[in-house]
Amino acid sequence: MKNLLFSLPFLSIGLSLYGGKIDNASLLPKYRPDAEVRMEKRADGSSETPEWVKSLIFVEARIDSASTDGTVKGLTPLLDHLAELGVNGLWLTPPVNGGNGYGNFGIHTISARLTGEKDPVRQWQALKRFVDEAHKRNIRVLFDVVTWGATRNEGGAPLLKEKGYEVSTKVFNDYVQPDKALASGKIDANLMQHGNYLKKFSADNDLDLISLGQTPTLGLGIYSNKYHSIDEIADGATVAIANDGSNLARSLGVLQQNKLVTIKDGVDATKASVNDITSNPKHLNIKPIDAAQLARSLDTVDVSLVPGNYSWAAGLDPKNALALEQQDDGVIEVFAIAGQNKDTHFAKTVRDLLGSDEFRQAIAASKFKDFGKPASWAE
Numbered sequence: 001m002k003n004l005l006f007s008l009p010f011l012s013i014g015l016s017l018y019g020g021k022i023d024n025a026s027l028l029p030k031y032r033p034d035a036e037v038r039m040e041k042r043a044d045g046s047s048e049t050p051e052w053v054k055s056l057i058f059v060e061a062r063i064d065s066a067s068t069d070g071t072v073k074g075l076t077p078l079l080d081h082l083a084e085l086g087v088n089g090l091w092l093t094p095p096v097n098g099g100n101g102y103g104n105f106g107i108h109t110i111s112a113r114l115t116g117e118k119d120p121v122r123q124w125q126a127l128k129r130f131v132d133e134a135h136k137r138n139i140r141v142l143f144d145v146v147t148w149g150a151t152r153n154e155g156g157a158p159l160l161k162e163k164g165y166e167v168s169t170k171v172f173n174d175y176v177q178p179d180k181a182l183a184s185g186k187i188d189a190n191l192m193q194h195g196n197y198l199k200k201f202s203a204d205n206d207l208d209l210i211s212l213g214q215t216p217t218l219g220l221g222i223y224s225n226k227y228h229s230i231d232e233i234a235d236g237a238t239v240a241i242a243n244d245g246s247n248l249a250r251s252l253g254v255l256q257q258n259k260l261v262t263i264k265d266g267v268d269a270t271k272a273s274v275n276d277i278t279s280n281p282k283h284l285n286i287k288p289i290d291a292a293q294l295a296r297s298l299d300t301v302d303v304s305l306v307p308g309n310y311s312w313a314a315g316l317d318p319k320n321a322l323a324l325e326q327q328d329d330g331v332i333e334v335f336a337i338a339g340q341n342k343d344t345h346f347a348k349t350v351r352d353l354l355g356s357d358e359f360r361q362a363i364a365a366s367k368f369k370d371f372g373k374p375a376s377w378a379e
Helices: 073-084 120-136 156-162 177-184 195-204 245-257 308-313 345-354 357-364
Strands: 002-009 012-018 058-061 089-092 140-146 165-172 189-194 209-214 221-223 238-242 277-279 285-289 303-306 333-338
Touching (some): 120 140, 156 165, 156 345, 177 333, 189 195, 195 209, 209 345, 345 357
Antiparallel strands (some): 221 303
16 A cells, blocks of 8 residues: 655644633643634624724734744733734634644643643743733734644545545645645645646746646636625725636636626736726725635635635635636646656546546545536546
8 A cells, every 4th residue: 555645735724822721622632732723703603803803903913933932932022012002913823743833733721832841731821921911912822733634535536446546635825835845756646736826836836747637627706795796796895815826817817707897808808917907997995815724714805716725714604605607627736756757557547537437426426526627537
């Protein structure tokens, strides 16, 4: 059995830490840290965004690079400066084990490197001390926390296992690291991008990455917590779209498909920018942001165009989208590997699998059955 490390995008969750007592016995059977993690709930039990979230002015920082000593303690001197600037929220990378905190780790595995403590209890205490210092300055602290990745039991993974390959997944928080990890050999394959993005990112970063074939893909969707149809979108509404070049152009294409904007004639559809908009009849305020933040932005913008992988991870039901993109061949997700491995047994196995009837049948019997299909499936 050959072991493969495979990448997928992940869902990050913001948590606020508060002082008190944590009961984490189910996760930490050997000790009980002297801290508490809890989420605020509205008194009426509703799921609306709390007022304190709506008024947040926050900055994002990596613990290891923003700190004077690489730990949360070394971040404390930064708090006074942030408070003077009027910042009341600090969004930090995960304080858990592994790299810069992104990876398959539970929220109980606090990093010795990022806390400066070896003892697990002291690690939690160091985290709590920093949060307490932030609270003294009326600054909320939010940490990215990565949910645990797991091999999918639908679609291609079981079929690869039948061919002698054991698939393990590694989750990432953006569109950049999976391709860099693939090029460096840290993972064997990834399934997180469409063909247009793979070509552009590889060219821009001088990476030798190739596609072994397309896979069923959930298209980019137009989502809103405020409107129920495209026609309802008001004049001057704020619309969030992805800020990476490939998906920005793709988002503009979807807006044009729905007659919300018009793109200049002759512009390459894969390279269009906001500057190429010639008509914006509803005077939409188009706001490019990181693609990973689009789903969570629905509480702060009127409309968000969310790529399928992120909408799926966030639990957005495509049936509730105001519209889904009319997918062309370039935005179908691809199975990517490093170019140097194109002639390996694994590459041949995957190519054969993606074009097989058994793969189509597995998809038809899975929760991915309504996703957009590869162009070759229509032949």
